[in-house]
Amino acid sequence: MLDFFDGLDPVLKTFWYVAIPSSLIFIVQAIMTFVGSDASDGIEADFDSNLDGADAPFQLFSFRNLIHFLLGFSWTGISFYTTISSKVILFVLSVLVGAGFVSLFFVIIRQLRKLAQNNSFNIQHTLNKTADVYLSIPEHKNGKGKVMISVNGSYHELEAMTEGEKIPTGKTVKIVRIENNSILIVESI
Numbered sequence: 001m002l003d004f005f006d007g008l009d010p011v012l013k014t015f016w017y018v019a020i021p022s023s024l025i026f027i028v029q030a031i032m033t034f035v036g037s038d039a040s041d042g043i044e045a046d047f048d049s050n051l052d053g054a055d056a057p058f059q060l061f062s063f064r065n066l067i068h069f070l071l072g073f074s075w076t077g078i079s080f081y082t083t084i085s086s087k088v089i090l091f092v093l094s095v096l097v098g099a100g101f102v103s104l105f106f107v108i109i110r111q112l113r114k115l116a117q118n119n120s121f122n123i124q125h126t127l128n129k130t131a132d133v134y135l136s137i138p139e140h141k142n143g144k145g146k147v148m149i150s151v152n153g154s155y156h157e158l159e160a161m162t163e164g165e166k167i168p169t170g171k172t173v174k175i176v177r178i179e180n181n182s183i184l185i186v187e188s189i
Contacts, residue, residue: 123178133168147160171188
């Protein structure tokens with residue numbers, strides 16, 4: 001194995017010396033992530049401070065990001081060593097691909113964090129919004145109808161009453177109040 005490295009150009013040898021350990025560390029990190037034993041997002045300080053409430057989903061300078069950068073940097077250098085004759089252009093391309101790996105990681109983490117948002121339905125979020133009448137609503141609280149309303153991107157069919165005139169199916173209404181935490185009081189728009 002060492003004979004393989006002895007015959008290499010110093011630039012290519014450097015790329016290999018970076019690629020092998022960073023790839024091994026990446027594999028260990030990936031295994032730890034899938035097993036669930038790597039739950040930190042890099043918010044660990046070497047000083048005494050209260051980081052509770054810090055909204056830091058990821059840090060630019062973390063060990064994980066360093067490994068992502070080194071992976072992109074080294075494997076790009078190895079892959080294009082024979083294709084690109086200029087060492088400066090090869091180095092610049094390798095740095096750009098390494099930075100692209102870190103950027104791609106940020107995009108993936110941002111999308112994953114969106115999945116963790118709480119989008120459970122809360123009837124209080126319907127106040128002052130508009131809805132479409134699904135089943136006609138009788139006048140002056142003489143019965144219940146139904147409305148369709150979109151909350152947090154999903155549609156809900158909810159019971160509704162009005163204090164005014166009858167509201168036919170298909171009309172648009174505004175939610176003005178909530179009674180008994182389950183019935184919407186609406187008015188025509």
